[in-house]
Amino acid sequence: MVARTVDLRSDTVTKPTAAMRAAMANAEVDDDVLGYDPSALRLETEMAKVTGKEAALFVPSGTMGNLISVLVHCNIRGSEVILGNNSHIHIYENGGISTIGGVHPRTVKNNDDGTMDVDLIEAAIRDPRGEIVYPTTRLICLENTQANCGGRCLSAEYTDKVGELAKKHGLKLHIDGARIFNASIALGVPVHRLLQAADSASVCLSKGLGAPVGSVIVGSKSFISRARILRKTLGGGMRQVGILCAAALVALRENVPKLEDDHKKAKMLAEGLNQIKGLRLNAAAVETNIIFFNVVEGAKLTAEKLCKNLEQHGILVMQESPTSIRVVIHHQISESDVQYTLSCFKQALTGVKEENGN
Numbered sequence: 071m072v073a074r075t076v077d078l079r080s081d082t083v084t085k086p087t088a089a090m091r092a093a094m095a096n097a098e099v100d101d102d103v104l105g106y107d108p109s110a111l112r113l114e115t116e117m118a119k120v121t122g123k124e125a126a127l128f129v130p131s132g133t134m135g136n137l138i139s140v141l142v143h144c145n146i147r148g149s150e151v152i153l154g155n156n157s158h159i160h161i162y163e164n165g166g167i168s169t170i171g172g173v174h175p176r177t178v179k180n181n182d183d184g185t186m187d188v189d190l191i192e193a194a195i196r197d198p199r200g201e202i203v204y205p206t207t208r209l210i211c212l213e214n215t216q217a218n219c220g221g222r223c224l225s226a227e228y229t230d231k232v233g234e235l236a237k238k239h240g241l242k243l244h245i246d247g248a249r250i251f252n253a254s255i256a257l258g259v260p261v262h263r264l265l266q267a268a269d270s271a272s273v274c275l276s277k278g279l280g281a282p283v284g285s286v287i288v289g290s291k292s293f294i295s296r297a298r299i300l301r302k303t304l305g306g307g308m309r310q311v312g313i314l315c316a317a318a319l320v321a322l323r324e325n326v327p328k329l330e331d332d333h334k335k336a337k338m339l340a341e342g343l344n345q346i347k348g349l350r351l352n353a354a355a356v357e358t359n360i361i362f363f364n365v366v367e368g369a370k371l372t373a374e375k376l377c378k379n380l381e382q383h384g385i386l387v388m389q390e391s392p393t394s395i396r397v398v399i400h401h402q403i404s405e406s407d408v409q410y411t412l413s414c415f416k417q418a419l420t421g422v423k424e425e426n427g428n
């Protein structure tokens with residue numbers, strides 16, 4: 071039994087705070103399928119305002135938020151979506167846009183900074199003159215922050231450029247904004263400005279904001295009314311969902327201001343890891359709360375053995391490949407946890423036990 075646990079597997083691991091639990095217990099609720107749950111309506115109204123969109127819809131997960139958004143935009147058979155080869159929709163959502171929606175993915179390489187080259191996106195758009203053989207491009211998807219590139223932020227200017235390209239070709243733009251609040255805080259740019267060019271976005275409440283469950287899709291009123299129907303089709307229509315939305319409202323109010331500290335702790339951890347023999351990472355590229363690093367060949371331990379060693383000291387991380395590991399900071403990780411984590415890494419890889427690391 072370990073004396074202390076520092077859970078760095080993801081920002082999805084946070085436990086609801088006392089304030090969230092109290093809000094859940096006292097939530098004003100009604101049947102959200104038959105009409106409007108008042109707490110859900112409050113959350114959706116707030117999220118539409120924050121994102122600068124006409125309407126919003128609470129959904130059980132970011133995966134369902136992305137799936138519904140893609141399927142609403144690509145509601146004609148033979149549709150194709152352009153998305154990053156390292157995007158969450160393409161890698162971690164069970165290929166749902168294809169298996170459930172029949173939508174064909176066309177990937178463009180994600181750059182290290184999370185972007186896709188705009189000229190490569192344009193080159194991937196199908197020529198309508200080839201419609202007898204090609205799928206029809208209907209949607210472009212971006213991801214901000216781009217998680218698998220290390221939580222990298224897409225600028226408003228870049229997003230606008232992709233939006234202009236989409237409009238030029240009569241396409242729609244969806245943004246997987248699972249961590250859009252992290253991007254907003256890191257860039258010092260309001261969420262609504264980062265999403266300005268998007269026709270829709272899926273925003274996670276259950277990541278850095280620390281809500282126990284849920285995401286919100288935002289877009290036009292017409293888009294959201296079609297999304298609401300598709301949510302029901304997919305089994306995502308919920309009854310007294312205000313119990314979850316009440317916690318999300320607390321998260322929105324209390325945890326957005328904490329994201330800046332999450333980013334500072336991530337930077338502190340990245341710079342500390344960068345000093346440890348056997349690890350390789352680009353600490354300068356850490357912009358938000360996600361850190362990827364490699365265990366170099368010849369290190370004292372392999373990545374797998376390092377993860378096991380860390381777990382014995384209560385440090386939980388995510389092994390991403392035979393040589394790479396991911397750690398994610400969230401509001402329930404303290405500076406002391408960061409120092410303790412660094413001391414455990416040092417001890418595992420160099421044998422040096424630091425006293426101040428507890």
Ligand SMILES: Cc1ncc(COP(=O)(O)O)c(C=O)c1O
Pocket residue numbers: 082130131132133134158159213215217246248249274276277284285
């Ligand atoms: C970038 C990104 N998009 C979407 C999701 C899906 O969210 P969920 O796990 O709630 O389905 C995640 C998961 O954490 C994610 O990191």
Ligand SMILES: C[C@@H](O)[C@H](N)C(=O)O
Pocket residue numbers: 079080081082158162217
């Ligand atoms: C692993 C992935 O699905 C999840 N979105 C995370 O970042 O933890």
